[in-house]
Amino acid sequence: MTVPRYRDPAAPVPDRVRDLLGRMTLAEKVGQLNQRMYGWDAYERAGDGHRLTEAFRSEVAAFDGMGALYGLQRADAWSGVGFADGLDAADGARTAAAVQRYLVDRTRLGIPALLVEEMPHGHQALDGTVLPVNLAVGATWDPDLYADAVAGAAAELRARGAHIALVSALDLVRDPRWGRSEECFAEDPYLAARMTEALVEGAHRAGVAVVLKHFAGQGATIGGRNSAATELGVRELHEVHLAAARAGVAAGAAGVMAAYNEFDGLPCVANRYLLTDLLRAEWGFEGVVMADGTAVDRLVRLTGDPVAAGALALDAGCDLSLWDDSFTRLGEAVERGLVSEPALDTAVARVLTLKFRLGLFEEPLPPAGPKAVGLPDPAELGERIARASVTLFSHEGGVLPLSRAVRRIAVLGPNADSLAQQIGDYTAPQRPGAGVTVLEGVRAAVRPGTEVVHGRGCGLVGDDVSDVPAAVALAAGSDVAVLVLGGS
Template identity: 40%
Template sequence: MILKYTFIGLVFLIGLFTNAAGQQTGLPYQDKTLDTDTRINDLIGRMTLEEKVGQLSTLLGWEMYDNSGDLATYSEVLEKAVRERHIGSLWATLRADPWTQKTLANGLDPEQAAHATNAIQEFVINHTRLGIPLILAEEAPHGHMAIGATVFPTSIGQSSTWNPELIREMAKVIAKETRLQGGHIGYGPVLDLAREPRWSRVEETYGEDPYLNSRMGIAMVTGFQGSDLMSGENVASTLKHFAAYGVPEGGHNGFGLSVGLRELHQSYFPPFRAAILAGAKSIMTSYNSIDGIPSTANPYLFRKVLREDWGFKGFVVSDLGSISGLRGSHRVAGSGEEAASLAIRAGVDADLGGNGFDRNLIAAVKKGWVGSAMLDEAVANVLRLKFEMGLFENPFVDPEKAKREVRKPEHVQLARQVAQASITLLKNEGNLLPLNKDIRKVAVIGPNAHNIYNQLGDYTAPQPESNVVTVLEGLQQKLGVDRVEYVKGVAIRDTTEQDIEAAVAAARAAEVAVVVLGGSSARDFSIQHEDTGAARVSQSENEIVSDMESGEGYDRMSLDLMGHQLKLLQAIQATGTPVVLVLIKGRPLLLNWPAGHIPSILEAWYPGQEGGNAIADVLFGDYNPAGRLPVSVPLSVGQLPVYYNYKVPSKHDYVEASAEPLYAFGHGLSYTTFDYQDLQVEVKGNAQDPAVSVQFTVTNSGQMEGDEVVQLYIRDLVSSTVSPVKQLVRFERASIPVGESKIFSFILGKEDLQLMDMEMNWVVEPGDFELMVGASSRDIRLKEKFELR
């Protein structure tokens, strides 16, 4: 099959004749020896207005294949879209979930997926005038969102590893599994700061801090894209969502916010800038507005900051339906043509969904609202990636290779490693953990102990049960089935589903109770969806109550454990049996009662398909936990927003309680202990060209080898504009054997010490700084002041 496709591609590209579709061959844009800009300019010069606009349309892809026969092929929907709309891209062709209505029964496995994408490309290349291949964009934040792919922890768990190199290796695997099936773009990473835990999409982020987000973003981009986009195993990265999408008013997904320009530049822009400088090829607009301007219509974001200031050379894609939203939800445009004009003039190159540009942009060009040069610029930005990926020369993939290498054992093992590294020990009173493997009986209780989809998070394809190891199964594999008793007890949300008495009986008969609570982003086929794919919350009394309380569209008013989960936990605790609480969820929840009454608490977020094995490894000491919180855990929603690097002055307590979070950013315990000593700070240069050398020693003073995550924070003691109480500037995760020491060394430069002054210039100001070294933002072990002259 692949020989057939490759042969067709070569004949089309280098043959010296006109084929059945009337295509001329041997043209400059078909000559791979020419530079990319020459090829782009030649191709654009041959295109009609309709063909140009078509290249900017990214249609929903799951309707474009037909797998009703023996071999997956293109559908009539694709034929019509190509013939009438000259489309240039597809999105989520291989996506499977309740929104797309693609299941294990009617979706595509990796081999079928490769056949389908090959057939789609073959039709487009051979049945269009210019034979331009499609770009296929796929969702890939924690694994390719396609049947049969490896499922890793969601992004909030990935950042809990505080290990960018491990995340880069994970991203390489996700890219390979996507590319082998015919995908070219991976949507991700999401670089929004999560400073609003009521917001439904916290799980998709790397947390609340710009520096941690930047490091994770760079890891994902370089892992996705590698050094050669023509490798056949790499994909382009699309950054999401520009900008400041993660802090909507009231936690409402897509709502506007009012934030100062200086705060945008100092907090919200840096992760995106870091990823752009790392080479990201694409970036997505956000649904929200900033100070009254919708992001999709904001030229300051895309023309000034992105292209002029940062030198971005890729393309900007709208979020799904956000161009139409300029007219519908934001009401800043009176017609579709006006909305299309606003978006392209703002610097939006591609239309995700295909209904924002299309005939509206054609009409706007004909009316003179959009100039031909501006249209050609957008088309060039999209075509550039097609040439850089070598799609004109090799648009096809090998189905046999996809079958062989997607979700192979090494990938599953890496999913377990990432899950292990992400698990965070929040509390371990009396060293209850790790548990002894000689334990006679363990009770495993709770709604997330044995539910595969509650463990996987949003943007996950359907899974065969054999692909996912739950907490129950992980413990059974560790101890044997006979020593583990399971009782669900309650549901996540449904208060009519409960069997607390059976759970209490199981706890009383056990030596320890492992209670697995939290939340769920698991969509089911009873959930309704918005046009954007977000889940729609329903208040209907007759509707079935799903577990879903997180995931896109499921914003929260409170952060309490829902349903009767707390009631269950309290009943188990009252038995007197030692309790370990394991949390599987997508956002910070209020843990005040558990923190005061439960001896050991593990945070697992959504740990992916190997989560059960990883949690069992940590519970029994086969893996010493070293995850750290990438977000603060509040005491109350009344504290919100609560994040560690707020601006001075320092907060004072409330009448009712402390202003401090329950668990601080960077917090995480270990089964061993670490001592910090011998901090040395040396300042070289001056404020114009600073170099601050930092060195200190960490010793494993406990009884077990383990990883420590050292964290370096800076405070500018006197600044011309208000600065944070502290700001993370470096971190490193390293394994230290028992009784041994490791010297950590860092050098801080201009970007670590700068601020934006009153005139909106980035400057490093002379004066005094305080350096803080610790195990979390609250657990500072060493301090030293230094002066920049």
């Protein structure tokens, strides 16, 4: 029996892609461009383990395949996944294997899916190692240290069966009101570019492809509001907001995620200048462009029609959707003449090329055995990053290091005793006893006989300041006050 050329690992990747494309129906092609399903809806608890859901099987049946599955192992308040129903490391690998077996065995062409996970500061999964957030990473000024930490975190992700890490790297802190500032390395484009290079290199060591978020200018939205428009001119865009993206593409990033914001009046996911003229024609990028969540569906506000919205994004240069319905209707867009089938084939070819280059057709299941040998321990490196990130802005009066004569310390602020707010956003639930809050750390470090008092003062949000006088009184009655502020 002759093996199809796309199944021949010795054949050149372009030949394999061409052969597979020639065998695909229009519906199968559309399926390869879709990442509609939330990964946590693909499984359910069954006894002591997990099983694939009917919703997953229905999604596969709709296109006789699946391009990518987002967040199979994501756990957090937003997804609603926790230890009671989510996937730990062992269950994650088993469930990822079940997904791939189903796709290989139950679809006509047996095309595995790209398993896409969030890795903003460690794999956002139960028992995934938590690294300091990007803003802390930038404060280390140490790309080599960061690359080692990323390699270790990416090895965890790969051991659980995933192939692609979504990582914020391209945004710059240009307005501190922006709620996602912690996802940025810095306000400086040079520093962000060096850290982005380190990110891509570190993940590559673990065999993980990186999709860089967000392209482009999302840190410069009007009023510091997420998803808003920008007022960037071409010069500022290129000199400031594209530096990290250029560096990441040159370092070998597998993809970029089109940002929510507008540039020059067009949302990035529909902006042909950004996604095609600049990224591909000028920079020579050959990877995939992924939409941010529901960004294609939002284009209906421009087109008035979900079919036309999908066609607009595809024509601009978007290859892979995220949680959108509009991209599932690209077959209709072809039939209505809104986009050509060769244009559709070009996007499908990019997705298939990535799958071949990652070795999915030869090894669709998670790697057997222990994690990759020789890669760093991300937990140890995360602590080194945390220590290196500590920044002393000013030092007056000889307060530090604290005198051993101090007898009363006030630890104040809404984040003083909150592990969840201390370790950052995009973080999975932690097991009881994991982590140490600032308050707990101070209490553990002081000499016997030193009193440590605590007051929140206020919440992170809202206008209730009724506890502030009590916090002021605690500070006035103490030798030292430690004020712990920040975001959530």
